[in-house]
Amino acid sequence: MIWNETKECMSRDEMSNLQGMRLVKLVDRVYHNVEFYRKKMQAAGLEPGDIRGLEDLTKLPFTTKDDLRDTYPFGMFAVPNSQIVRIHASSGTTGKATVVGYTRRDIDMWSECVARCISMAGLGREDIIQVAYGYGLFTGGLGGHYGAEKMGATVVPMSTGNTKKLVNMMVDFGVTGILCTPSYLMHIAETIEEMGVRDKIKLKASLNGAEPWTEKMRDKIEEMLGIHAHDIYGLSEIMGPGVATDCHYHKGLHVHEDYFLPEIVDRDTFQPVADGVTGELVISTLTKEGIPLIRYRTKDLTSIDHTPCECGRTTARIARFTGRSDDMLIIRGVNVFPSQIEAALLEMGGTTPHYLMIVDRVNNLDTLEVQVEVEEHFFSDEIRELENLTKKIEHVIQQAIGLAVKVKLVEPKALERSMGKSVHVIDRRKLD
Amino acid sequence: MYVKQISVFMENREGRLEQVTEVLKQQGINILSLSMADTTEYGMLRMVVSDPELARNALQENGFSVRLTDVLAVRLEDKAGELYKLTHILCAKGINIEYMYALASADRRAMIVKASDGEAAGNAIRDGGLTLYGNEELCR
Numbered sequence: 385m386i387w388n389e390t391k392e393c394m395s396r397d398e399m400s401n402l403q404g405m406r407l408v409k410l411v412d413r414v415y416h417n418v419e420f421y422r423k424k425m426q427a428a429g430l431e432p433g434d435i436r437g438l439e440d441l442t443k444l445p446f447t448t449k450d451d452l453r454d455t456y457p458f459g460m461f462a463v464p465n466s467q468i469v470r471i472h473a474s475s476g477t478t479g480k481a482t483v484v485g486y487t488r489r490d491i492d493m494w495s496e497c498v499a500r501c502i503s504m505a506g507l508g509r510e511d512i513i514q515v516a517y518g519y520g521l522f523t524g525g526l527g528g529h530y531g532a533e534k535m536g537a538t539v540v541p542m543s544t545g546n547t548k549k550l551v552n553m554m555v556d557f558g559v560t561g562i563l564c565t566p567s568y569l570m571h572i573a574e575t576i577e578e579m580g581v582r583d584k585i586k587l588k589a590s591l592n593g594a595e596p597w598t599e600k601m602r603d604k605i606e607e608m609l610g611i612h613a614h615d616i617y618g619l620s621e622i623m624g625p626g627v628a629t630d631c632h633y634h635k636g637l638h639v640h641e642d643y644f645l646p647e648i649v650d651r652d653t654f655q656p657v658a659d660g661v662t663g664e665l666v667i668s669t670l671t672k673e674g675i676p677l678i679r680y681r682t683k684d685l686t687s688i689d690h691t692p693c694e695c696g697r698t699t700a701r702i703a704r705f706t707g708r709s710d711d712m713l714i715i716r717g718v719n720v721f722p723s724q725i726e727a728a729l730l731e732m733g734g735t736t737p738h739y740l741m742i743v744d745r746v747n748n749l750d751t752l753e754v755q756v757e758v759e760e761h762f763f764s765d766e767i768r769e770l771e772n773l774t775k776k777i778e779h780v781i782q783q784a785i786g787l788a789v790k791v792k793l794v795e796p797k798a799l800e801r802s803m804g805k806s807v808h809v810i811d812r813r814k815l816d
Numbered sequence: 817m818y819v820k821q822i823s824v825f826m827e828n829r830e831g832r833l834e835q836v837t838e839v840l841k842q843q844g845i846n847i848l849s850l851s852m853a854d855t856t857e858y859g860m861l862r863m864v865v866s867d868p869e870l871a872r873n874a875l876q877e878n879g880f881s882v883r884l885t886d887v888l889a890v891r892l893e894d895k896a897g898e899l900y901k902l903t904h905i906l907c908a909k910g911i912n913i914e915y916m917y918a919l920a921s922a923d924r925r926a927m928i929v930k931a932s933d934g935e936a937a938g939n940a941i942r943d944g945g946l947t948l949y950g951n952e953e954l955c956r
Contacts, residue, residue, distance in 0.1 A: 758825045758881045765823035765885045765930070766914055767853050767860055792857055795827050797879045 387503035387535065388496070391642045392697045396690065399698065403645050404437035406670035411435040411444070414676050417462040420455055421678065441647070442656060446666065446679045449482060452621060457483040460675050468674055473521045474620040474719055481521075484620055485674040491530060493671060494623050497640045498531020501629035504638065504695075505589040505614040507561040509536030516550060516564035516572070517594065517717070519543045523624025524594050524717060528563040531626055537561070544568065547575045555584045562590045563616070563625075565717045566597040566605065570748035573608040585609070591616040593625050594717035595750075596705060602634075615704065619682060621675075622667050628702055633694050636701030643671055646700060647679070648688045651709045662687045664709050665702060683710045713809065715743055716750045720785050722808045725754060728784040732762065732777060740799045745813040753790045754781060757799055817938040818886035819951045820868040821928065824861040825881040828854065836861060836875065843867075843874045848954065849919035849928060864889070864919060864928060866955045888938055889919065889926040889949040902927060905944035911937045924954065 386392050394402070412432040414421040424445050425431070434440065452460060461468065469488050473481035486494070507513065513532045517524025525543055532539045540557065542550050544564070550572060553559065562569065569590055576582055587609055593616035605613045617637050618625035627644055628637035639646045645668040648657050657663045665682045685706045692698045713720045722741060729737055738757040743750060756777060764770055770793060777791045799807070826832040833852075840847065846866040853860040865871045868884055875882045892898040906913060912932035919926045926949055931937035938948060 760881055760883060763825060763881050763883055765821070765860060765862060765883055767855060768914075770825075770858070770860070771855070793825070794858075795825060795832075795879070796881050798827065 385503050385506075385508060386696060387500040391640075392500065392638070392699055394642075394698055396698065399641055400438055402642055403670060404439075406642075407438060407441060407645065407668065408432075408435055410668065410670055410676055410678065414462055414678060418460060418676075420451065420460055438645075441645070441668070441679070444668075444679050446654070446681050447677050448681050449621065449683075452482045452484075453480055456480050458485065460677075461485050462676050463487055463673055470526075471521075472523045472526075472620050472624065474523070482621060484623075487673040490623075490672055490674045492534075493643055494527060494626060495530040495534035497623065497643060498527060498626035499535035500640060501591060501614070501616050501626050502532060502535055502537065502561070502563075504629045504631045505561065505591050506612060506632060507535075507537060507589055511560040511588070512538040512540065512557050513561040513563065514540045514542045514550065514554065514559050516542045516544055516562055516568060517625070522717065523618065523620045524563075524565075527618070527624035527626060528591070532561075532563070547572055548579065551575050551579055551581060551585075554587065555581050558586045560586050560588045562587060564590070564592060565594050566592040566601055566613070567595060567716070567745065567748050567750060569605055569613070570601070570608075573605060574748065576609070587611050589614065591625075591629065593617055595714045596707075599704070617702070617705075619684075621677060621680060622669055622682070623672070627667070630701075631693060631695040631697060635693060636689055636703050638693065638697050638699045638701055641699045643669065645670055646688060646702065648686065648702075651685065657687075659689055659691075660687050662703075662706060683708050683712065685709055711809065713741075713743060713811065715752055715787055718785065718787050720752070720787065724784050725781055725808075728780045729756065729777065731780055737762075738796075738799050739808065741809045743809070743811045743813055750813065751790070752787060753792055755792045755794045755799060757796045758793045759796060817888070817948055817950070818934065819864060819889045819928075819949060819954055821885045821887040821930075822863050822865055822868050822871050822875075823883045823885055824863075824875060826859045826861055828857055828859055832859075833861070835878070836880065839874050839878050840865065840871060843870055845871050845874075848921065849917060849926075851915070851917035851928075853915065862915075862917070862928075864954065868951070885930065886934055888929045888931065888934065888941065889954055890929055890941055891924075891926050891947040891949055894925055899927065901944070901946060902929070902941065905940050905946070906931065906937060909936060909940045911940065919954075924949070926954070 415432045467487045468485040470486045473483045515528040519525030589612045591614045602613045616625050616629045618627040628639040630637045647666040648663040651664050665684045669677050686702045690700045740755045742753040774791045781789045848864045850863040872882050914930040916929045
């Protein structure tokens with residue numbers, strides 16, 4: 385079922401017109417309400433009147449995650465706080481969170497987008513859906529929840545954690561849909577096998593996102609559970625999950641273009657590239673009120689296809705992501721930058737020791753180990769002290785990134801350096 | 817009052833202890849006593865050696881994390897009850913032993929002790945009638 389045929393099946397001309405109109409209004413709105421944008425446009429010699437439609441989009445400067453950090457916490461908000469009804473936050477590059485605010489209308493728009501996504505996965509109001517993303521500052525839980533409720537499904541707000549309880553409820557309630565990270569769904573599938581209840585579940589479809597995965601993982605999930613698994617894309621800066629999802633043809637993720645204007649730009653020259661060419665995804669939020677973003681660089685690499693889909697939808701589709709243009713890691717759905725580890729270690733005293741992050745996937749759950757070279761200034765001859773040191777580093781890093789971490793002390797110079805530059809990340813996760 | 821102990825941080829993997837002892841051999845350094853404390857991931861090698869400063873520099877040059885620590889070398893006789901004398905003195909003063917290990921050669925017998933309060937421990941041991949070795953005496 386197509387949730388909103390009027391919007392999802394518009395002709396390309398109608399869509400471009402709508403986007404153009406919304407873009408003009410957006411530019412006018414941010415110019416008058418957000419000092420950051422006003423200054424940036426002035427510096428580029430632009431006035432709101434210079435943007436008359438989609439054709440003028442590339443005149444506008446980009447916005448980056450650093451801009452959000454520099455204006456922490458509310459500098460990019462375009463409305464007074466009295467109109468903000470919710471705040472979400474994700475980790476930033478230096479320990480400072482990236483804060484996003486939503487007006488009531490933003491929440492409605494978000495719910496609409498997620499409802500469209502859930503429809504693409506073939507689920508509807510008669511379905512019982514478990515939301516097994518974390519509830520909290522992370523956008524996954526509440527974003528999925530509001531969308532599923534908006535469409536009228538029966539929502540079970542599981543959050544993450546107790547997998548056996550989740551499976552028991554899945555069986556007892558006759559749950560037919562689930563929203564969670566792909567790795568967590570793999571873990572759930574294994575738990576179902578272990579508990580021997582595979583023939584008692586009624587699951588039909590899943591929407592999985594917030595971390596990178598592959599077609600092979602999708603095949604595995606679909607085979608293990610006998611369901612249709614869909615890829616749901618989003619990022620908190622833009623909104624949260626629900627920016628795009630693939631329909632049952634699985635030929636790319638449909639972007640809700642009436643709300644999010646996608647561009648693909650060359651990762652070096654930042655010039656727009658043709659359909660089918662891989663580059664960085666850039667998004668402008670056409671209707672967002674709380675924190676509208678113009679040409680936001682997602683750093684996610686993909687390509688775009690504007691041709692209509694067999695499913696009847698005409699919205700542009702982005703291909704499965706091939707990577708990132710920066711060093712951000714997504715571990716258990718949490719954005720982690722090596723620089724955060726560096727900053728945390730710096731807190732431990734004076735200089736930054738050499739470190740190496742080892743990301744792995746054990747039993748379908750991501751693990752993070754940080755190896756730290758023991759330097760003389762924080763070295764003790766007492767084992768107890770070294771153990772305390774390990775715990776302290778673990779604590780400091782955990783505070784900084786919001787993820788449990790295992791710290792291992794290693795000898796000086798034990799960690800690899802290539803070309804005089806330290807290697808800081810080894811990602812051993814085999815997504816296939 | 818103290819002797820210098822050298823501690824080396826080592827990962828638990830093959831060949832590390834061999835490398836430490838090779839460096840010491842090349843420098844002609846004699847190991848008078850040692851203890852090895854281990855955890856699942858790393859070990860701590862503590863040694864009393866003939867030339868602690870030289871040992872430290874040589875090991876550092878070879879990339880080891882090394883530290884010199886002041887410890888007490890308490891002279892004990894080779895007979896029953898000697899260690900009790902020591903533990904009794906420290907216990908009576910409420911001093912904790914962080915770790916200890918034995919040193920024994922043809923003519924010297926001592927317990928190497930790292931106490932929670934080194935100075936208090938040293939004074940208590942002397943007052944209690946036991947003798948402390950100094951570095952020169954021990955390494956002679």
